[in-house]
Amino acid sequence: MTDPVRTPFHGFEQIPLREYAERAYLDYSMYVVLDRALPFLGDGLKPVQRRIIYAMSELGLNAGAKPKKSARTVGDVIGKFHPHGDSACYEAMVLMAQPFSYRYPLIEGQGNFGSSDDPKSFAAMRYTESKLTPIADVLLGELAHGTVDWDPNFDGTLEEPTWLPARLPHLLLNGTTGIAVGMATDVPPHNLREVVSACVRLLDDPDATIRDLCEHVRGPDYPTSAEIITPAADIANIYETGCGSVRARAVYEKDGANIVVTALPHQASPGKVIEQIAAQMRAKKLPWLEDLRDESDHMNPTRIVLVLRSNRVDVAPLMGHLFATTDLEKSYRVNFNVIGLDGRPQVKNLKMFLAEWLQFRTDTVIRRLNHRLEKVERRLHLLEGLLVAYLNLDEVIRIIRTEDEPRPVLMARFGLTVEQTDYILETRLRQLARLEEVKIRTEQAELDDERTRLMATLGSKAKLRKLIKDELLADAKKFGDARRSPLVERGAAQAMSESELVPSEPMTVVVSEKGWVRAAKGHDIEPSTLNYREGDSLLAAARSRSNQQVAFFDSTGRAYSTVVHGLPSARGNGEPLTGRFSPAPGASFQAVVSGDNDTRFVLATSQGYGFVTRFENLVSRNKAGKAMLALTPNAKVLQPFVINDAKKDRVVAVTSAGHLLAFPVGNLPELDKGKGNKIIEIPKAKLGTERVVAVAVVPVDGSLSVRSGARTMTLAWKDLDAYIGARGSRGGLLPRGWQKVEGLSVE
Numbered sequence: 001m002t003d004p005v006r007t008p009f010h011g012f013e014q015i016p017l018r019e020y021a022e023r024a025y026l027d028y029s030m031y032v033v034l035d036r037a038l039p040f041l042g043d044g045l046k047p048v049q050r051r052i053i054y055a056m057s058e059l060g061l062n063a064g065a066k067p068k069k070s071a072r073t074v075g076d077v078i079g080k081f082h083p084h085g086d087s088a089c090y091e092a093m094v095l096m097a098q099p100f101s102y103r104y105p106l107i108e109g110q111g112n113f114g115s116s117d118d119p120k121s122f123a124a125m126r127y128t129e130s131k132l133t134p135i136a137d138v139l140l141g142e143l144a145h146g147t148v149d150w151d152p153n154f155d156g157t158l159e160e161p162t163w164l165p166a167r168l169p170h171l172l173l174n175g176t177t178g179i180a181v182g183m184a185t186d187v188p189p190h191n192l193r194e195v196v197s198a199c200v201r202l203l204d205d206p207d208a209t210i211r212d213l214c215e216h217v218r219g220p221d222y223p224t225s226a227e228i229i230t231p232a233a234d235i236a237n238i239y240e241t242g243c244g245s246v247r248a249r250a251v252y253e254k255d256g257a258n259i260v261v262t263a264l265p266h267q268a269s270p271g272k273v274i275e276q277i278a279a280q281m282r283a284k285k286l287p288w289l290e291d292l293r294d295e296s297d298h299m300n301p302t303r304i305v306l307v308l309r310s311n312r313v314d315v316a317p318l319m320g321h322l323f324a325t326t327d328l329e330k331s332y333r334v335n336f337n338v339i340g341l342d343g344r345p346q347v348k349n350l351k352m353f354l355a356e357w358l359q360f361r362t363d364t365v366i367r368r369l370n371h372r373l374e375k376v377e378r379r380l381h382l383l384e385g386l387l388v389a390y391l392n393l394d395e396v397i398r399i400i401r402t403e404d405e406p407r408p409v410l411m412a413r414f415g416l417t418v419e420q421t422d423y424i425l426e427t428r429l430r431q432l433a434r435l436e437e438v439k440i441r442t443e444q445a446e447l448d449d450e451r452t453r454l455m456a457t458l459g460s461k462a463k464l465r466k467l468i469k470d471e472l473l474a475d476a477k478k479f480g481d482a483r484r485s486p487l488v489e490r491g492a493a494q495a496m497s498e499s500e501l502v503p504s505e506p507m508t509v510v511v512s513e514k515g516w517v518r519a520a521k522g523h524d525i526e527p528s529t530l531n532y533r534e535g536d537s538l539l540a541a542a543r544s545r546s547n548q549q550v551a552f553f554d555s556t557g558r559a560y561s562t563v564v565h566g567l568p569s570a571r572g573n574g575e576p577l578t579g580r581f582s583p584a585p586g587a588s589f590q591a592v593v594s595g596d597n598d599t600r601f602v603l604a605t606s607q608g609y610g611f612v613t614r615f616e617n618l619v620s621r622n623k624a625g626k627a628m629l630a631l632t633p634n635a636k637v638l639q640p641f642v643i644n645d646a647k648k649d650r651v652v653a654v655t656s657a658g659h660l661l662a663f664p665v666g667n668l669p670e671l672d673k674g675k676g677n678k679i680i681e682i683p684k685a686k687l688g689t690e691r692v693v694a695v696a697v698v699p700v701d702g703s704l705s706v707r708s709g710a711r712t713m714t715l716a717w718k719d720l721d722a723y724i725g726a727r728g729s730r731g732g733l734l735p736r737g738w739q740k741v742e743g744l745s746v747e
Contacts, residue, residue, distance in 0.1 A: 029181035037180035038345050039187070041338045041353065042360040043139055043164040044171025046178065048092045050164055051081040053106060056132050057140050067110055067129035074125050081153050081160050090125045097130060101267075102174050103189035103223050104479070106136045116264075116301070117271045135479050139164040146371030147364045165364045167475055169195055169357045171338060175220075183345060185337040188220035188246060191483045196476040202354050203465050210240050210351050217350060219246070220332075222266035222485045224302075226250055229329075229490040239350035242336035249490065250328040252319060257311055259319070261304040265330040270296060274304060276326040284565070287503035288313040323493035358468070365468055366458065373454045376447050378419075383447070385420025386427070387440045396424065502547040502565045509550045509564060511577070513539045515589045517552075518574030519567035533573050540639050544594030551618035553591040553637040554583045557605075557629030559618040564594065582623045593618070593640040600643040602651055602668065603628070604679055604695035607635040607687070611676030612643065612668050630675040641697040641746070650720060652704055653680040653695045653731070658739025660706075661731025662720045665697060668727065678728040694744040705745045708738050714747075 039046050045053070055076045061068060074090050082089060095101050097109035100116040111128035114121050122128070132140075147165035152158070175189040198216035201208055219228050219235045226248045228235075238244035248265035250273075264270060274294055280286045291307035308315075323329040337347045340356055348356070389396045392414065399413065400406045410421050457463045508525045511517050514536045520527075527541040544550050546565040553559055560581040568574050577589050593601055597616035604610030609632070620626040629637055643649055646665050654660045661680045669677055682690050698704050704715045723732040733739070 037178035038183070038185050038337065038339050039171055039176045039178070040163055041171060041340050041348075041356055042364075043166040044169065044174065044176065045139075045164065046092075046176070048077075048082055048084070048089060049096065051077050051160065052089070052093050052096070053132070053136060053139060053164065054143075054161060055081060056107070056130075057136075057143070061131040063108070063132055063134040063136070065131055067108070067131040070109075070125040070128045070130045073130060080158055083154050086125070091120070093125075093130070094122045095119075100223050103221060103484075104135050104173050104192065105133055106139070106174075107131070108133045117269050119267075138167045138475060138479065139170060141165075141167065142364065142368055145368045146374075147367045165368070167361070167471060168192065168479075169199065169354065171357075172217075172353070180345075183337055184335060186333045186335040187338065188332060188334055189222060190217060191221035191481075193476050193480040194218060194221070194483070196472045196480070198350075199354055199358060199472055200469055202351070202358060203469050206355075208351070210349060211236060213350050213354065214239055218483075219487050220334075220485065221483050222248060224248075224266050225263040225484050225486070226265040226268075227488045227490070228485050229488055231489050232487070235487075238334050242334075242347040242349045242352075244334045246332045246334055248330055248332065248485065249323055249493075254315060255305075257308055259306040259308065259315060261306070261328065262300070262302055264302050265327065266332070268327040268330055270294060270302060270304060273327050277306070277322065280325070284502065286318075288318050317496065320493045321496040324495035329493055361468055362464065365464065365471075369454050369458050373451060373458070376451045376454065380444060380447050380451070381417070382420060382423045383440055383444050385414075385416050385424055387437065387444075388414050388416065388420075389424045389427075390437060390440065400425070502563070505546040507544050507546050507564050508541055508570075509544050509567065509592055509594060510541045510570060510574070511539045511552065511589060511592045512536045512574070515539075515577045516574045517567055517577050517580075517592075518570045518572065519544075519546075519564055520570030525570070530570060531573070539589070540592045542592045542594045548594055548596065549615075549619050550592060550594040551615070552577060552581070552589050553593075553628065553640075554587040554589050554625070555636065556584055556587050557627065557631045557637060558583065558587075558625040559620060559628040560623075560625040561619045580623070581625060583625070590637045591639045593642075595642060600646060600670070601640040602643060602665070602695060602697055603640050603676065604638045604653070604692065605629060605631055605635040605676075606638060606691040606693075607632045608653070608655075608678055608680045608682050608692045609635075609676045610638075610668065610679050610695060611671040611674065612646075612665065613671055613673070617672045626673075628673050630673075632675075636691075638692065638695050641695065643697050644699045648700045650698045650724075651679065651695065651727075652698055652720065652723075652744065654693050654706065654734075654741045654744060655680060655682060655690050655731075656693050656741065657686070657690045658734040658741060659731045660723045660734055660741075661725050661729060662698070662723045663725060663727045681728055681730045693741050696744040696746050698746055703747050705747060706734070706738060706741055707743045707745070708740050709742070711738075713738055 043050065052073065056073055059068065059073065059076060061073070070090065070093065074086050074093065077089050078084060078086055093107060094113055097105055097107035097113050098119060099105050101119060107130050109128055109130045112123035113128060142165040143161060149162040150159040151162050153160050171187055172190045172195050173192055175187040176185060178185045194217050198213045201213060201216055214236045217239065228246060229249045230246045234244065235246070250261050250265060251263040252259055252261045264273065274292060277286070277292055281289055281292065288309055289306055290309045293305040293307070295303040295305055335347065336349070336353060337345055339345050341360055396410065399409050403409045407421050407425065410416055410424065457467055505521065506523045508520045508523060508527065509517065510520060510527045510530060512532055516533065516536065523543050528538050542550060544564045548564050549561050550564050551559050551561045562580055595615040597614065599615045600612055601615065602610055602612055618628060643665055649665045650662045651665050651668060652660065652662045659680065679695060680692060696704060698717065698720065700717060702717065704720065706713045706715065725731055734741070
C-alpha cells in the first residue's frame with residue numbers, strides 16, 4: 001500500500017478568502033463591542049476608562065493627594081494597560097474631568113480642561129494636572145479586598161482588574177454613549193439619590209414593578225439645570241423598554257425688557273446657539289429682536305441676553321420658535337444596551353438593570369466578606385501560635401539558639417503548624433519581649449467576634465441585604481445631591497411660519513411689461529415714475545405687505561406665487577420672473593395680485609368671463625405654477641380686483657367699444673379655478689374687434705375712474721345706477737368721446 005500524498009506545510013494556513021474575511025470581521029466586531037464601545041453593567045466603565053482610573057490609583061492620585069501631570073497618567077495607561085493612541089486616551093480622561101459632561105466627575109483637573117462652549121478645547125496633557133475625585137473611591141475602595149478577578153495586561157508583565165468593585169450603579173449615575181458594530185448605547189445620567197432609593201426599594205421588595213421604581217427614578221438628571229420636558233408617561237415607557245428619547249429645553253427669564261437664557265441643554269454650545277439666533281436675525285426672520293449678547297462669566301456660566309425691540313413683544317411664541325429652530329431645545333436618544341454579568345450585550349429595562357447590578361453588588365460583597373473572613377481566620381491562627389510562643393518564651397528562645405533546624409523542633413515541641421512556626425521565627429526578639437498575653441487575647445477576642453459577625457452575615461440573606469442597603473444609603477448621604485434637571489411637562493415647540501417671522505411692512509409689488517419684478521417700500525409709491533430698463537415700462541402693480549404672498553398670472557392663465565419680502569428692492573430694475581418660475585415657452589406675465597389667504601378677488605379675461613376666488617387658491621410652491629384661468633382663444637388675463645364687501649360691492653366691466661356694465665358681486669360664482677361665467681356680453685360678430693378692457697370692483701363709498709387717453713372721467717356710486725344690468729348683458733354705452741376706454745381704477 002502506498003503512502004498518501006502529504007501537502008507540505010510552509011508555516012501558514014491556507015483558507016478561503018470568504019472564510020478569512022468573515023472570521024476577521026467577527027473578531028473585530030466582538031472586540032469593538034466588548035472592549036471598546038459598550039460599558040460593563042457592573043462598574044459602568046469602558047476598558048479605557050477603567051484603565052485610566054486604575055492607573056491613577058496605582059500612581060497614588062487619590063482625592064487627598066497632590067495632582068500630577070496628565071501626561072504621566074496617560075503614559076502609564078498606554079504603556080502598561082492600553083496600547084493605543086495617547087490623544088484618544090487623554091480625551092477619554094478629559095471627559096471624565098469635565099463637570100459639564102459628567103454628572104459626577106471621576107477626575108479633578110487643574111488647568112484648561114475645555115469648556116461647555118467647546119468641550120475639545122482642552123490644553124495639551126503636558127500642561128494639565130489631574131487626580132481622582134472623592135467619588136472615585138466608590139469604584140476603587142474595595143479593589144484590594146479580593147472582590148475582582150485579575151487578568152494579565154497586553155504583554156503579560158502586569159495584571160489589571162477585569163472590572164472595578166463599584167459600590168453604586170455608576171453606569172446610571174454618569175451615563176455613557178458608544179457606537180459599536182451593529183449596535184450602540186446611550187445611557188443618560190441620573191441622580192445618585194434617586195438611583196439609590198430605587199435600589200433600596202428593589203432590595204426591600206424584589207417584586208416591585210418598573211412603575212414602582214419610576215416613583216424613585218423620575219427621569220434622567222443631566223449636568224445642567226435645563227428642563228426635561230418629556231411627559232412622565234413617555235419617561236416611564238423608556239424605562240420599561242430600555243429605548244426612547246428625552247427632550248431638554250433651555251431655561252429663560254424676563255429681565256426688564258430683555259430675555260435672559262440662564263441654562264442650556266446638556267452638550268449644547270452657547271456659541272453655536274448664539275450663531276443660530278444671529279443667523280436668523282441676519283436673514284430678517286426675527287423682527288422682534290434688536291440685539292443679542294453673551295454675558296456669560298465665571299459667576300454666570302450661561303447668560304445669553306436677547307434684547308427685544310418692544311415691551312409689547314409676546315415672549316412665549318418667540319421662545320417657542322427659538323426652541324424649535326435652535327439648540328435651545330435638544331433631543332437625546334436613550335438605549336440601555338450594556339454588557340451584562342453574562343458578558344453579553346443586551347438592551348435592559350430599568351428593573352433588569354437594577355436587579356442585575358444588585359446581583360453584581362451582592363457577589364462583590366460576598367467576595368469581600370469571604371476575603372476578610374480568610375484574613376481574620378489566618379490572623380487568629382497566627383495569634384494562637386504567637387500566644388504559645390509568649391507563654392513559652394524562654395524555651396522558644398533556647399530552641400532557636402541551640403538547634404540548627406529550629407522549625408521542626410518547634411513544631412514537634414508545641415504542636416505548631418508551618419505557617420505559625422514561620423511567623424514566630426520571623427518575629428523579632430524584641431517584639432516578642434514586649435508582647436503581652438492580655439493584648440494577644442484581646443485581639444483574639446475582637447477577631448473572634450468579627451469572624452462570628454462575618455459568618456452570620458454570609459449565612460443570612462436578610463443580613464446580607466441589610467448590609468448592602470446600609471452601604472448604599474451611606475454613600476448616598478456622602479456623595480448625593482439635589483436634582484439639577486427639573487422635570488417640567490411642556491408642549492412641543494412650534495416654529496413660526498415665514499409670514500409670522502417677517503415684519504409686516506407696507507410694500508408695492510411692481511411688474512414691468514417684459515416680466516421684471518421688484519418691491520418698493522410703502523403704498524404711496526407711484527409705479528409709473530420708477531426707472532425701467534430701456535424699452536420696458538410698467539405692466540401692473542399690487543399693494544401688499546412684506547409678510548404676505550404675491551401671485552402672478554401668465555398669458556396661459558397659470559398662477560405663480562412667492563413671498564413679498566423675498567423680492568428685490570425697487571432701488572434697482574428688479575429681476576426677471578422667469579428666474580423664479582418656469583412658465584411655458586412663449587408665455588408672458590400679464591397680472592399681479594396680493595392679499596391674505598381669505599381675501600377674495602374677481603378674476604376675469606378679455607373675452608368677458610370670470611369668477612370670484614380666494615387668494616389661497618392662487619398660492620403654489622411649484623415653480624411651474626398652477627392652472628387657474630381657463631382661457632378661450634386670443635383671450636388675455638385682466639388685472640384682478642379685490643372684493644371688500646361681497647354683499648354690497650359691484651362688479652364693473654367695460655369693453656373697448658365703450659359698453660359698461662355694473663352688477664352685484666354676489667351674481668358671480670366663487671370657484672377654485674376654471675373659466676367662470678359670462679360677465680358682459682360681446683356679440684359674436686365683434687369678438688375679433690371688441691374685447692373687455694378691464695373689470696373692477698367698486699365699494700359703496702367708492703368711485704370709478706374711467707381712463708381714455710389723457711382724460712379721466714369719475715363715476716360715483718350713484719352714477720353707476722345708470723349702467724346696472726343683469727350679469728352677462730350688454731350694459732350701457734358710455735357718452736360720446738369716452739368710448740375708447742383704456743382702463744379702470746377705483747378710488
